[in-house]
Amino acid sequence: MARRSVQFWRIDQLQREQLTRPFPARRVAEILSAARDLGTDRQFVSPDGTVLLAQTAALSPYPVLLLDRVRDTNLPSVGDALGRRKPLPLEPGDHLLETSYFAFLKRNVIAVLTSGNGPRASRMGEYLGGMLGLETGLVPVVREDIEEILNRLEVSRFEFALPAQRLSGNLMEGEWADVLDSASRLMTEGTFRIALTVGRSGRAEDKQRIRERIQQLIDLFRRAGSVEHFDYVVAEGKDSLTGDREVVDLLKERFVSHVEVDADVFNNPAKSVAEAVAILNKQARDNEAFFARTLPEVKGSPDNGSVPDIVPGGMTPIGEALATAVVAAGEPHGSVGTGETSQGGAGHELVRG
Template sequence: MARRSVQFWRVEQLNGDVLSRPFPARRVAEVLSHARDAGTDRHFTSADGTTLLAQAASLSPHPVLLLDRVRDTNLPSVGDALGRRKALPLAPGDHLLETTYFAFLKRNVIAVLTSGNGPRASRMGEYLGGMLGLEIGLVPVVREDIEDILARLEVSRFEFALPAERLSGKLMEGEWADVLDSASRLMTEGTFRISLSVGRSGKAEDKQRIRERIQQLIHLFRRAGSVEHFDYVVAEGKDSLTGDREVVDLLKERFISHIEVDPDVFNDPRRSTEEAIAILNKQAKDNEAFFARTLPDTKGSPDSGSVPDLVAGGMAAVRAALAAEAKADVKEARSPGDGIEAAGVGGAAGGKRGGAGHELVRG
C-alpha cells in the first residue's frame, strides 16, 4: 500500500473580493468538459514554466477536477528486470501527466488528494486565473484553536526538518524555494534541518524586528501546499495572554487526512480517477460536521455568469485580442482632420467593440 494525503483548503476570495457565496465550481467543471469535447487547447504555462492541464472528472455529488503537471522534458527511464534502462514508451505527442485531484465541497472547501509529484493546491489558483480569469485566494483549513494560538505567540524560534532526498524548491514558494533549492545541491542523503531564532543578545527593538520577520516566514511556510512532506515543523514562543511557553506543531495544525491507497490502482488512469472520486466523496461526508462547526456558511447561489467559456490560450489570448482591437480603433480614429474629437470617438468605439468581444468569450 502507498500513503497519500487529503488536504483541505478554502476559497476565501474571488478576483480580490471576499467570497461569501458559493464558488461556481459546477460551472467551471462544465466549461472544462465543453472545451475538451470541442477540442479546445486547455494547456496553461505558468510564470515559472510549469505546464498545467485541467479536466472535469465528476459533477455529482461534488464537482471533481483533475489538474495535471505536463512533462515532456527530464523524463524518467524504464528499467527491465536486470536494470537495463530504456526510454519511456511514449508515442509522438504524448506527455507524462502527474495528477492532483480537487473536489469542491460545501462552504467553499476544496478537498485535495495529493501525490508526491502532482501539482500543489496553489497551482489550481494559477490555472483558473490564467485560463478563466478567476483569481482565487486559497487558505488552509486548520484545526480549531491553532489560529488563536499563533496570533498570541511571541515567536522566538521556528524550525523544520525533512529528508535530503525530498529537498526541492518546488515544495515551497518565494524565499523558501530558494533555500530548499540551494540545500538540494548541498546534500542528497540524511536529514536537512533549519532553525531560525531571535537569539539572546541585542536590543529589544532588534529582537522585535527579528520576531516580525520570522512571523512573516512562518506565514509563507504555512500557506505552502506541501507541508506534509516535512518530518518536523515547530514554532516556539511565549503566549502573550498567559505568559506560558508554547511549542506549536505546525504539521498537526492543518486539517490533513492520511490514507492508504493501492498503488496498482493509481497506475491505471481510469481506475485511479474512480478511486480518487470515491476517496474525496468519503472525506467530504466524514468531515462535514467539522466544517459546519468551524467554518462560516455560504449564502446565495454561485455566480455562474462570472465564469467565461474557455478559449485556447486562456485569458492571455483574450486580453491580447482585445488590446489589438483597441489599438486598431485608436489608429482608425486618428485619421487626418479628426483631431481630438475623433480620438475621443475612437476610444468609445474601442470600448464597445472590446465589450462585445468579451461577451463572446463568456458565452
C-alpha cells in the same frame, strides 16, 4: 497498498475580495467538460514554465477536477530487474501527466487528493486565474484553535527538518524554494534542518522587525501544499494573551487525512479517476460535521456569470493585449482586468468573456 494524503483548503477570496457566497465550481467543471468535448486546448503555461492541464472528473455530488502537470522533458526512465534502462515508451505527441484530484465541497472547501509528484493546491489557483480569469485565494483548513494561537503568538523561533533525499525546490515557493533547491545540491544524505530565531541581543525595534519577517516566512510555509513531506516543523513564541511560551507543531495543525489506496488501481488510468472520486466523496461525508463546526457558513448562489468560456492559452494573453491597447489609447492602466466597466464597456466584456 500505497499511502496518499487528502489536504483540505478553503477558497476565501475571489477576484481579491472576500468570498461570502459559493464558489462557482460546478460552472467551472461544466465549462471544462464542454471545452474537452469541443477539443479546445486547455493547457496553461505558468509564469515559471510549468504546463498545467485540467479536466472534469465528476459533476455530482461534488464537482471534481483533475489537474495534471504536463511533462515532456527530464523524463524518468524504465528498467528491468537488472537495472537495464530504456526511455519511457511514449508515442509521438504523448506527455507524462502527474495528477492531483480536486473536489469542491460545501463551505468553499477543496479536498485535494495528492501524490508526491502531483500539482500542489496553489497550482489550481494558478490555473483558474490564468485560464479563466478567476483569481482565488486559498487558505488551509486547520484544526480547531490553531489559527487563534498563531495570531496571538509573538514568534521567537521557527524550525523545520526533512530528510536530505526529499530536498527539492519544488516542495515550496518563493524564498523557501531557493533555500531547498540550494540545499539539495549541498547534501544527499542525512537530515537537513534550519532554524530562524529572533536572538537575545539587539534593540526591541530590531527584534520586532525580525519577528515580523519570520512570521511572513511562516505564513508562506503554511500555505505550501507539501508540508507533510517534512519530519519536523514548529513555531515557538510567547502567547501575547497569557504570557505563556507556546510551541506549535505545524505538521499537526493542518486538517489532513491519510488514506490507503490500491497502488495497482491508481496506476491504471481506466480505474484511477473513479477511485479518486470515491475517496474524495467519502472524505466529504466523513468530515462534513467538522467543517460545519469550524468554518463559516456560506450563503447565497454562485456567480456563474463570472466564469467565461475557455480561451486557448488562457485569459492572460487577452489581459496583456487589452492592457497594451488601453495604455496606447491613454486610458488609466489600473482599470484593466478589475471587472469595472470602462467607457463603452469593452474592457469588462473582453476580460470576463
